[in-house]
Amino acid sequence: MHRPRRIVIAGGGTAGWMAAAAIARTMGRTVEVTLVESDMIGTIGVGESTIPPLQVFNRLLGINEADFMRATSATFKLGILFDNWKEQGHRYFHSFGFTGKDHWSAGFQHFWLYGRAKGHSQSYDDYCLEVIAALGGKFAHLPDDGMNYAYQLDSTAYAAFLRAMAESDGTTRVEGKIARVELDSESGDIAALVLDAGTRIEGDLFLDCTGFRAVLIEGALHAGFDDWTHWLPCDSAIALQTESVGPAVPYTRAIAHDAGWQWRIPLQHRTGNGLVYCSRYLSQDEALARLLGNVEGEVLTKPNILKFGAGARRKQWHRNCIAIGLSSGFMEPLESTSIHLIQRAILRLIRMMPNHSISDRDIAEFNDQQFEDMRQILDFLVLHYKATDRRDSPFWRQCAAMDIPDSLAQKIELFRETGRVFRKNEELFAENSWVQVMMGQGIVPRTYHPVAEKLTDDELDRFLGMLRETVRKTVATLPDHPAYVARYCGVQQPQPAATA
Numbered sequence: 355m356h357r358p359r360r361i362v363i364a365g366g367g368t369a370g371w372m373a374a375a376a377i378a379r380t381m382g383r384t385v386e387v388t389l390v391e392s393d394m395i396g397t398i399g400v401g402e403s404t405i406p407p408l409q410v411f412n413r414l415l416g417i418n419e420a421d422f423m424r425a426t427s428a429t430f431k432l433g434i435l436f437d438n439w440k441e442q443g444h445r446y447f448h449s450f451g452f453t454g455k456d457h458w459s460a461g462f463q464h465f466w467l468y469g470r471a472k473g474h475s476q477s478y479d480d481y482c483l484e485v486i487a488a489l490g491g492k493f494a495h496l497p498d499d500g501m502n503y504a505y506q507l508d509s510t511a512y513a514a515f516l517r518a519m520a521e522s523d524g525t526t527r528v529e530g531k532i533a534r535v536e537l538d539s540e541s542g543d544i545a546a547l548v549l550d551a552g553t554r555i556e557g558d559l560f561l562d563c564t565g566f567r568a569v570l571i572e573g574a575l576h577a578g579f580d581d582w583t584h585w586l587p588c589d590s591a592i593a594l595q596t597e598s599v600g601p602a603v604p605y606t607r608a609i610a611h612d613a614g615w616q617w618r619i620p621l622q623h624r625t626g627n628g629l630v631y632c633s634r635y636l637s638q639d640e641a642l643a644r645l646l647g648n649v650e651g652e653v654l655t656k657p658n659i660l661k662f663g664a665g666a667r668r669k670q671w672h673r674n675c676i677a678i679g680l681s682s683g684f685m686e687p688l689e690s691t692s693i694h695l696i697q698r699a700i701l702r703l704i705r706m707m708p709n710h711s712i713s714d715r716d717i718a719e720f721n722d723q724q725f726e727d728m729r730q731i732l733d734f735l736v737l738h739y740k741a742t743d744r745r746d747s748p749f750w751r752q753c754a755a756m757d758i759p760d761s762l763a764q765k766i767e768l769f770r771e772t773g774r775v776f777r778k779n780e781e782l783f784a785e786n787s788w789v790q791v792m793m794g795q796g797i798v799p800r801t802y803h804p805v806a807e808k809l810t811d812d813e814l815d816r817f818l819g820m821l822r823e824t825v826r827k828t829v830a831t832l833p834d835h836p837a838y839v840a841r842y843c844g845v846q847q848p849q850p851a852a853t854a
Contacts, residue, residue, distance in 0.1 A: 358674070358708045359385055362557030364532060364547060364570055366391035368509050369679025369696045370563035371516040372411075376700045378523035379415050381707065387525040390547055390555055394531065402619045402626045403431060403606045403690040404504040405782075406450050411697045415519070423843035425515045427622040428507035429602045430835060432488035434689070438610040439795060441743045446794030447605070448689075450502040451484030453786050454821050460803035463789045464773050467799055468806035469818050478793060481821050482786075483828055488605045492832035493839075500828075506606060506619045506626075509693070528555060532564075535574035543674040544570060559674050559708070562681040571667060571677040578668035579683070585736045585759070586664035587752065588614045588686050592642055593628040593658040597651035601836040608688060609648075612636075612747035616648060617687065622845050624654060630686060635749045662686070666728045671720045674712060676703055683728060688738060691731050694782065698727055730781040733762040734791070741766065741795035766797060773799035 361377060363370050370389055378387045412422060422428070433449035440446070454462030466478055479485040484502055487493060495501065521527065530549035538545040547555045562570035571577045583589060602620035609616045614631035629645040636644075642657055666683035670676065677683075678699045685691065702723060706716045740758050744750035768774055769792050775785045809817060832838075 358558035358712065360557045361385050361387050361559045361561065362547060362555055363387065363389040363561045363563055365389075365563035365565060365679075365681075366513065366517070366527075367563065367565065367679070368513045368693060369565075369681075370561075371513045371520060372693075372696050373561050373563060373678055373700050373703075374520035374525045375415060375516040375523070376411070376704065378520050378525045380704050383524075385707075387520070388528060388555060388557065389520070389525055390528045390530060390532065390549065392529060392531045402509050402621070403434075403506055403617070403687070404693050405690050406502055406504045407694055407697060407782075408504060411701070414701075417519075420843040422512075422515060423505065423507070423839075424845055426505075426507040426509075426511040427624075427845050428505045428843065429621055429839055430493045430604045431504040431506045431606060432484040432493070432501070432604045434606045434608050435488075436608050436610070436738075436794060439608075439615075439738060439742060439744075441796075442746065446790070447479060447485045447488065448787060448790045448794065449482050449484035449488065450504060451482050451786070452502070453478060453485075453789070454481040455817075457805060459805050461773075461775065461785050461789065463793075463799070464803040465806045465809070465814070465817065467773055467802040468809075469814055471802075472811065472814060474814075474818055476818070476822060478790070481818075481825060483825050486825050486829045487832055488603070490829055490832075491601065491603055491835050492829055493604045493835040494832045496828075503604070504690070506602075506621055508621060528553065532569055535570055537574065541673075544574060559676070559712070561703075562675055562677045563679050565680040566662060566684070568667070568677065568681040570675050571670070571672060571681055575672050575675055577670070577672040577677070580666050580668055582664040582666070582685065582732060585732065585756065586686055586739070587632045587634070587749070588630045589661065589663055590633045590638065590641065591628050591630045591660040591662070591687075592638070592645050593626070593660065594645070594649070594653055595655045596625050596627055596649050596653050598623065598625055599651040601834070602839065604835040606690065610744075611644070613641075613749045615688070616645065618650075622839060625649075625651060628687070630688075632749055635747070666725060669721055670699070670724045671703075671717045676720075678703075682724070685728065685732055685735055688735050689731070689783075691782070695724075695727065695731075699724060726779060727782065729759075729761070730778075730783070733759055733765065734783050734788070736762055737766070737788075737791055738795065741792065741797050743796055766792065769799060770797055771800055773802045 363373055374387055374389050435447050437445045456462050530551055532547050533550040534548040536546040536548055544560045607618040613636040617628045619626035627649045629641050631641050662684050664685050667677050670682045679696045736758055739753040775788045777785055
């Protein structure tokens with residue numbers, strides 16, 4: 355095969371336009387990028403809560419943050435507030451920040467646990483700037499990236515923002531539905547996409563961004579799918595948007611109910627809402643009634659009904675086709691990882707972009723890395739369902755009783771016995787994320803690292819007190835989040851027409 359110069363992206367939405375924008379800007383004139391999408395086919399468009407690596411993606415593309423946030427009505431996100439997960443009425447915060455100060459031999463949780471054994475009663479949260487700022491409704495950019503954050507954004511607007519950039523960098527958009535995927539009779543590779551109007555789009559490398567339909571990677575190439583619904587039983591969601599009823603907070607909420615959970619994501623101009631549930635325990639009509647009964651503010655959109663099955667495509671790069679986004683698999687939106695997995699696949703592809711022929715070794719390495727990313731995220735998501743004291747509904751009893759992956763069982767028991775967490779192979783979630791969620795879900799270590807006992811009582815008092823005071827003083831200097839957003843990237847709201 356000759357050098358892949360013609361890259362054809364099947365499908366738009368967030369995945370398609372992220373891919374087009376990144377490839378066109380990075381590769382320049384070395385490739386020709388064509389994106390095929392149909393205005394008649396809707397996109398999922400509910401991935402509105404993100405995680406910090408999106409900052410890196412935007413910076414790599416030279417995107418001005420304030421312009422991007424203004425275009426997407428974005429707010430800042432310091433983490434996720436979890437309600438009712440450990441038990442009814444209990445809440446905890448999973449922040450993007452660091453907690454306390456680690457020693458090279460042991461994370462801060464060991465010193466906090468030692469302090470608790472010595473009579474210190476302060477919450478683990480009191481040592482985390484992002485938690486205290488979030489719960490106080492505060493935000494500002496700090497020197498030396500002193501505040502770790504992501505975004506809450508309108509994903510449809512983000513796709514439109516990236517489309518404008520991609521087209522300015524030479525991407526060609528073709529309107530039309532894919533009627534047929536044409537395979538090369540000799541190699542078995544994809545030769546072209548044939549559209550419903552008869553147009554034939556040839557390419558060398560094809561990116562499948564067709565969402566759950568997976569028209570290329572599965573429909574044409576039959577790459578296979580690993581079903582993970584026995585670990586992540588939620589299989590349905592209903593999403594809708596409401597008017598904002600109060601100032602936008604710098605965090606997303608995940609509120610557990612008896613058959614799943616509900617999200618609230620505050621943007622500048624509205625709030626995104628969704629109910630995620632297991633259809634075995636809750637019907638669609640019941641779910642819609644529950645969501646409509648729980649939202650705050652006037653409903654602005656029709657409910658978007660989503661059906662899905664958790665799992666991953668066995669081969670995410672197969673022959674000359676790469677699945678990006680929902681076509682590669684899905685694990686539900688609990689920790690806002692969908693856009694991140696799109697980003698990882700795109701940047702990984704650019705690093706492995708073929709020069710002459712496609713390398714089987716590149717394909718194998720891409721698949722190994724992408725699948726490992728998804729497996730590690732799977733473990734983190736399953737943790738939320740497994741580590742719970744809830745037994746108040748059949749759904750939660752099923753979650754508490756289910757078998758879990760050996761890798762997750764090892765992580766949980768290691769933390770329970772020793773307080774230790776180890777991050778492997780550049781996995782997404784850092785040690786502090788695991789600590790916050792495990793302790794938030796009720797897993798408290800039985801002991802701590804002996805290095806903590808090096809501190810005398812006075813040294814421990816000073817150490818913990820200094821950390822708390824630093825957090826308190828810093829938060830006291832921060833402006834209110836809505837005011838900061840308005841100054842930095844505020845969207846001009848339309849003014850009512852003047853009356854004579």
